[in-house]
Amino acid sequence: MPTPRSQQVCVEDTPYYHCVARCVRRAFLCGEDPITGASYEHRRGWVEKRLLFLASVFSIDICAYAVMSNHLHVVLHIDAEKAKSWSTLEVLERWHQLHKGTLFTQQYVRGDKLPAYAVSLAEASANAYRERLADISWFMRELNEPIARRANVEDKCTGHFWEGRFKSQALLDEAALMACMAYVDLNPLRSNMSDTPESSDFTSVKKRVTSAKGKHQPKALYPFVGNQRKEMPNGLPFKLTDYLELVDLTGRIIRDDRRGFIDASLLPILQRLNISSENWLCIATEFEKRTGNVVGQEHSIDHYCESHHRHRKPNQSSAQLLA
Structure with a gap:
């Protein structure tokens, strides 16, 4: 039996969540219709614009996003105190x-x-x-409904546009957060939609790289504020340069169509999170396949189960990969 959404999202457990919404008319969210040749790529701009607008209204920050041809990914941070x-x-x-x-x-x-x-x-x-304004369900509703109405008008049809409710995953710790963000940012490369992260249109990584060239971070996205320390400001607990280097190197291996190898000693994030390079490549390319509604290292999942009085643990494969 599916877990109720009210139990999937709990700020006390974690403020970070990975959400996925898929189009019921799978090829026609943003891609090209192979039969008629009609292009729907402009709809990706609709989604990105709406997504960034909502971040300025809600007390919810965007950590990562990727607007694909038939679905979208977004990693969100709930800032309950700001609300x-x-x-x-x-x-x-x-x-x-x-x-x-x-x-x-x-x-x-x-x-x-x-x-x-x-x-x-x-x-x-x-x-x-x-x-x-601090509720993920409302955030996704305000994202999906206007896009569905606009697309239906353009397609001159009625009915469902999205494939049921969005999927939500709780990211319990820094390892789960980093792996999920990289997975989202690398989606276009795995789908052969782009050759490099910085050339991946309608993604957070492209927006971050573009802003980094001007020596600043995009205001619409949750900022990287460096490693954990006293008096930590609000933001992602990693260095932006470390993250971009990790995504770039992982992306090169993915595009080479070979398993490849990452020297963990060269990447501070993997060192700090104590994730082996082999496990990293697996989780960064197969995050959705390897994870369930709750994602984290073993100690994070144990704490989650204890606080929710769950005797049956969620899928442990993610915990093993993030170890």
Whole structure:
């Protein structure tokens, strides 16, 4: 029996999640129709633009993404504390970028003089919106529904566009996070859609490389802030240069169509996470095949099972590869 989404996403366990959404008309999300020759590549731009816009509205950060021909990957970080720090006015202004809200919330944002009961109703609405703006299910809904409607109008049809609900995986530790991000960023190379990570259109790695050339990080993406230390700022606990080097080298091996070998001594991230080069290549190219709803090293999975009173452990193959 599938695990309810409410049990799959728990910020107390981890703020990081890998989400995948697939198109029910598989070849026609963004690719080319082999029968008619019609191109749908422009829809990848729709998805990327919407995705980055939502990151500016929600209290959810984008760590990695890849918009493929018939599906999309995104690694998300939930910032629950940021959502709690927003004032009622800020919550309503953010929500109104997505929806009209209610008459009272519109009046509240305009600064109209409201009776006490109307202020209470506006504040109650803001509390509900605050929860939604830190909710992955709402994030994916606000991403997928507009794209589906727009594509259906273009295709002159109705019905489902996405293949059921999105898939979600909890990334319990740094090893799982790093492996999943690399897997997402390398998706176009594995699919022969590009030759190098930096040439992979509609991916986070291309956006990061482009910004790195200007000696800065893209504002729309969750930043790399370096290795763990005291007074750690908000961001990914790795060095950007280390990550890009790891992805670049892994990508070269993938594109050479051979198993290859990575010298772990040359890559600080693999050294720090204590992942063997052989295991890294396996998990970075077969992440979805090797993992279930919960991904992490053995101690992370043990802690997860204990806190959720689960006697049956999730798939352990990922724990072995991340060891």
